Amino acid sequence: MARKALLALEDGSLFPCRTFAGSGEVKAEVCFNTSMTGYQEVLTDPSYKGQMVTMTYPLIGNYGVNQEDVESVAVQVSAFLVKEYCPLPSNFRATASLAQYLEEAGVMGVEALDTRMLTKHLRTKGAMQAVLSTEDLDPESLVKKAGQGPGMVGVDLVQEVSCARPYIWEENRIGEVLAPGEKLTREFAFKDAGTKPKVVVIDCGVKFNILRRLTHRDFHLVVVPAKTRAEEILALEPDGVFLSNGPGDPAAVTYVVETVKQLMGKTPIFGICLGHQMIGQALGGSTFKLKFGHRGANQPVKDLATGKVEITSQNHGFCVDAKTITDPDVMVSHLNLNDHTLEGLCHKELPVFCVQYHPEASPGPHDSDYLFDRFRKMMRTGKPPVVDAA
Numbered sequence: 057m058a059r060k061a062l063l064a065l066e067d068g069s070l071f072p073c074r075t076f077a078g079s080g081e082v083k084a085e086v087c088f089n090t091s092m093t094g095y096q097e098v099l100t101d102p103s104y105k106g107q108m109v110t111m112t113y114p115l116i117g118n119y120g121v122n123q124e125d126v127e128s129v130a131v132q133v134s135a136f137l138v139k140e141y142c143p144l145p146s147n148f149r150a151t152a153s154l155a156q157y158l159e160e161a162g163v164m165g166v167e168a169l170d171t172r173m174l175t176k177h178l179r180t181k182g183a184m185q186a187v188l189s190t191e192d193l194d195p196e197s198l199v200k201k202a203g204q205g206p207g208m209v210g211v212d213l214v215q216e217v218s219c220a221r222p223y224i225w226e227e228n229r230i231g232e233v234l235a236p237g238e239k240l241t242r243e244f245a246f247k248d249a250g251t252k253p254k255v256v257v258i259d260c261g262v263k264f265n266i267l268r269r270l271t272h273r274d275f276h277l278v279v280v281p282a283k284t285r286a287e288e289i290l291a292l293e294p295d296g297v298f299l300s301n302g303p304g305d306p307a308a309v310t311y312v313v314e315t316v317k318q319l320m321g322k323t324p325i326f327g328i329c330l331g332h333q334m335i336g337q338a339l340g341g342s343t344f345k346l347k348f349g350h351r352g353a354n355q356p357v358k359d360l361a362t363g364k365v366e367i368t369s370q371n372h373g374f375c376v377d378a379k380t381i382t383d384p385d386v387m388v389s390h391l392n393l394n395d396h397t398l399e400g401l402c403h404k405e406l407p408v409f410c411v412q413y414h415p416e417a418s419p420g421p422h423d424s425d426y427l428f429d430r431f432r433k434m435m436r437t438g439k440p441p442v443v444d445a446a
């Protein structure tokens with residue numbers, strides 16, 4: 057049964073709404089996503105940990121949910137805010153409704169919220185903490201709660217979503233998991249790899265579609281926890297290392313930055329989103345919080361080497377500050393054409409490159425899929441892809 061709910065932002069703004077799934081009270085940063093489809097991928101993307109998400113597309117739920125379109129094993133968002141929920145899904149792949157899915161996950165879904173007003177407000181005022189509640193409908197009390205406690209800055213959320221133990225990725229699912237207390241060995245990591253390129257994925261909250269796109273290139277993948285040390289990774293003698301996306305403030309994940317510094321020059325490295333932010337820091341740069349972030353499936357990005365523009369899928373609230381990339385051996389490879397922020401880096405000598413956006417899409421356009429081929433070529437040649445583009 058629908059219950060009255062209230063969303064309160066830390067600046068005092070109020071958005072009345074009602075539930076279509078769950079109830080309770082939750083505090084998180086509120087952000088908006090402009091993708092027209094792909095709500096299940098958004099809900100299960102671990103990069104959204106610590107955030108409640110609103111979709112700007114006004115009708116959500118019309119194709120239900122299924123078993124395949126997941127980006128991780130759980131619903132990761134703190135709450136889901138929509139304009140209008142569609143209670144009668146119609147799609148041949150649907151196995152449940154979105155409401156059932158959120159209920160089971162224990163995540164609140166609300167509708168009848170003025171998502172256009174909320175989005176315009178966040179665009180003007182910037183990202184904000186918020187509280188969504190069905191228990192406390194007192195505006196003053198909720199606004200006060202929204203303003204309390206830490207926001208996103210300085211908080212390491214990677215530890216909440218990184219895998220507990222290394223595992224092998226099989227085509228479309230998690231395969232063998234390393235037994236508790238067992239040491240990570242080359243025997244475990246690559247025993248069935250054969251002649252496939254052997255890649256270690258550092259899991260900061262990896263989206264499954266990245267793993268799917270990598271296996272599509274015939275890579276053999278072992279996924280390891282974010283805290284795995286560089287020497288443990290190098291002992292596996294991989295052909296390359298992939299740094300995943302992930303939630304929260306990249307500046308708080310210092311241990312991964314340290315690992316990247318130690319890996320650079322010893323193995324080819326490719327990073328996406330948080331992975332890019334880790335590499336950016338390891339190359340001497342620093343990150344900052346964007347006013348309201350990029351979350352959607354139509355962000356234009358220019359590849360500066362080829363001049364081509366890609367329409368990209370994105371989900372990030374932080375960004376590497378281009379001004380802080382001063383090493384002459386590092387080049388900015390991609391720029392966002394909306395706000396001219398940094399979207400990609402490439403080392404000129406070492407086999408290291410990364411992008412802020414999501415070439416695996418899911419949801420989104422596939423324009424940037426070629427980057428996985430660049431990674432493959434870089435592993436083969438040992439040279440950075442800047443050579444490619446010249």
Ligand SMILES: NC(=O)CC[C@H](N)C(=O)O
Pocket residue numbers: 103300301302303304305306328329330331371372373374375
């Ligand atoms: N998708 C991601 O990896 C997000 C990276 C980081 N948490 C940010 O918000 O900028």
